[in-house]
Amino acid sequence: AQSVTQLGSHVSVSEGALVLLRCNYSSSVPPYLFWYVQYPNQGLQLLLKYTSAATLVKGINGFEAEFKKSETSFHLTKPSAHMSDAAEYFCAVRPRSNYQLIWGAGTKLIIKP
Amino acid sequence: NAGVMQNPRHLVRRRGQEARLRCSPMKGHSHVYWYRQLPEEGLKFMVYLQKENIIDESGMPKERFSAEFPKEGPSILRIQQVVRGDSAAYFCASSPVGGNQETQYFGPGTRLLVL
Numbered sequence: 001a002q003s004v005t006q007l008g009s010h011v012s013v014s015e016g017a018l019v020l021l022r023c024n025y026s027s028s029v030p031p032y033l034f035w036y037v038q039y040p041n042q043g044l045q046l047l048l049k050y051t052s053a054a055t056l057v058k059g060i061n062g063f064e065a066e067f068k069k070s071e072t073s074f075h076l077t078k079p080s081a082h083m084s085d086a087a088e089y090f091c092a093v094r095p096r097s098n099y100q101l102i103w104g105a106g107t108k109l110i111i112k113p
Numbered sequence: 114n115a116g117v118m119q120n121p122r123h124l125v126r127r128r129g130q131e132a133r134l135r136c137s138p139m140k141g142h143s144h145v146y147w148y149r150q151l152p153e154e155g156l157k158f159m160v161y162l163q164k165e166n167i168i169d170e171s172g173m174p175k176e177r178f179s180a181e182f183p184k185e186g187p188s189i190l191r192i193q194q195v196v197r198g199d200s201a202a203y204f205c206a207s208s209p210v211g212g213n214q215e216t217q218y219f220g221p222g223t224r225l226l227v228l
Contacts, residue, residue, distance in 0.1 A: 004155075034216075036219070041224075042221055042222075043117075043119075043204065043219045043220055043221035043222050044156075044204065044219040045219075046216060046218070046219075049216060090155060090156070092156075099144075099146070099161060099169075099208075100146075100158040100161070100169070100172075101146075101148070101156070101158065101206075101217060102158075103148075103155035103156045103157070104155055105154060105155045106154075106155050
């Protein structure tokens with residue numbers, strides 16, 4: 001069965017520093033890959049997605065992610081963290097033969113002033 | 114274009130009562146998905162519906178839970194005889210008719226608290 005691993009339930013960075021949130025998936029066939037953000041007591045907002053076009057995907061709010069097939073990874077980055085980026089980030093995969101989204105456990109991003 | 118709407122946003126029930134959660138998909142979307150997020154966990158798929166059809170309910174608990182998506186009106190997730198373990202956030206997502214089904218757009222969720 002497919003699975004998604006997000007390394008680190010909490011990540012803390014200083015404002016202005018690089019943000020790196022890790023996501024690895026297990027699948028023999030590259031799935032569709034997504035990053036969603038959830039602000040406290042709100043729904044999930046799509047940040048970006050990979051659907052087999054360019055391996056470097058740019059999303060909203062300055063985030064981007066790179067699909068690396070050899071590493072089965074889809075890490076999320078942002079060059080300079082902002083206080084408003086504090087939220088929980090979820091990586092999800094959708095097998096190409098299916099429609100169910102399979103989710104990682106989430107990473108809470110904490111921004112230090 | 115309004116996004117996915119869910120109501121109520123918060124719902125409090127006592128053990129043994131029924132909970133009814135509603136989801137109106139985005140305009141033009143006829144595919145609806147329900148997910149449950151338990152505290153401190155990621156989301157888990159529950160059920161996938163198209164208008165008047167349940168396509169996949171493999172993630173639904175065998176008892177007390179049911180879902181529908183009628184020809185007219187919102188999709189309903191119904192939980193009968195709620196127990197404390199049902200306390201969670203329930204998210205609905207929708208995707209367009211046919212074509213690109215790769216992106217699921219999520220509603221704000223309903224947070225159910227069972228006392």
